[in-house]
Amino acid sequence: MSYTMWILLTAALVGINCGLIGTFLVLRKMSMLSDAISHSVLLGIVGAYMVSHQLQGVSMLIGALLVGLLTTFLVQLLHQKGVQSDAAIGVVFTCLFAIGVVLISLFADRVHLDVEHALMGEIAFVPWDVLEVGGKSIGPKAVWLLGFVLAINIFVIVFAYKELKISSFDSEMAVTLGIPVVFIHYVLMGMLSLTTVASFDSVGAILVVAMLIVPSATAYLWTDRLSVMLICSAMIGVLASMIGYMGATAFNVSISGAIAVATGVIFFVSLWIAPKHGLLRKWLKKSPA
């Protein structure tokens, strides 16, 4: 496959992963947590590096998973003790992020990971960092990582679809039905951390947030069914990454930034033309002429 194809594939995988997880975040009104986790995951990556001395694959995933769950736990703890939830999120993630940055700068001479890279990502370098099995290259590492996380995400969503659905829409009913709501919350946050860290290296923290929230919110305008919304938001994610990549190459600007803008454009268009909840439709209804 060519250079362009690999980049498009990476971006599309990010789009699908984020679209799936983002749907649940938007429905559960937890969008701000994605912002938090996308930043604090940095600490997980640094920590994983300090333990295992490598920046790829499983150790990074485990580190991010642990820090993601730690973030969730701390936010919940502070919230329980009477701190407002948005303020709790703000305190926890900025602190963890700051620790991450300090650690990076302390070990900067040895770690190939700078803050700029983490924030903006370098999807353009993805195709050169290939995974080799028996001396043969079988595609970029980022693609395998994202594919692996996608498999986990799809597996969990299919396996626990009913539980996720009920606890997202009506957590009190879920509790009475005996669904372990808190456990599901942590599972979801774990998936979010995995998705974030897998997307992180190629697209950066900002784009992760854009990809998580915007396509899902757009899908939310188009449909009322969870299953349709999941598929829709994954597709919008893919579409945005295609448009964004083309725009970025046309104007020679940052790919991840352009993809974020593309999600915004799609959202803006949907805002008007979406069949049920679009503004045009609403206004037409209001003024029958």
Next chain:
Amino acid sequence: MAHAALPGICIAFLLYGQKSLLVFLIGAACSGYIATVCIQFIVKHTRIKEDAAIGIVLSVFFGLGIVLLTWINQHEGGNQSGINDFLFGKAASLTGSDVNVLTVTAITMIITILIFFKEFKIITFDRAFAQGIGVPVSLLNGVLMFLIVSVVVIGLQAVGVVLMSALFITPALAARYWTEKLEWMTLLAGVFGALSGVAGAYMSLIAYVPTGPLVIIFATMLFLFSFLFAPKRGLCNKMIRRHIERKKLRSKQLMYKRGEQL
């Protein structure tokens, strides 16, 4: 807010052509204002909730900012490192004139808050009441918003986009634990912010670590300390009080039992 200011700063730079704090301030204020309007529009006219609306607008604005930033870096030559600093901040490379600007801002901030203190207090706690007694709520909101944007733009250079929000939230949250009065809370938040700034800068001199993150870590430590040990609202004191109450209750129960037996 800090994220939404970025495209405004970039556009201001593109239009004006050089690094100038005042122009950046105007640009940031404009794009910050547009972002706020967008968020309110989305929340009002669609079924998307506020948190998602904020996430959408901020991440898209920031993406746009990054796009513009890379565009500027490619089209305007290599002397734009100043604008790159807005992303991550470099407290150590601030020049004397920057410090002057920061001082002036701080003084303006204090004076404005002193002048409008009563009004701010009323609109913060009870907006409907404020409107009822004829306080110009939307104007004051605008003033508050302008103060926030100016602090963001000026602070960005020192600590960078990401850590800006921490400096807004953490000291104020820490101050909340020590007092019930807005006067004291404002003052304490300012003192906490200053303390963590000084401590962070000093540590970064000793340890050769970037200043911004250290400032945040100190602010968080102040918050944790307040969270645990503040009189009245702190976690430890709450637990001690609960323990004492429980003991009292138990001895009371014991006395009742004795009384019944007799």
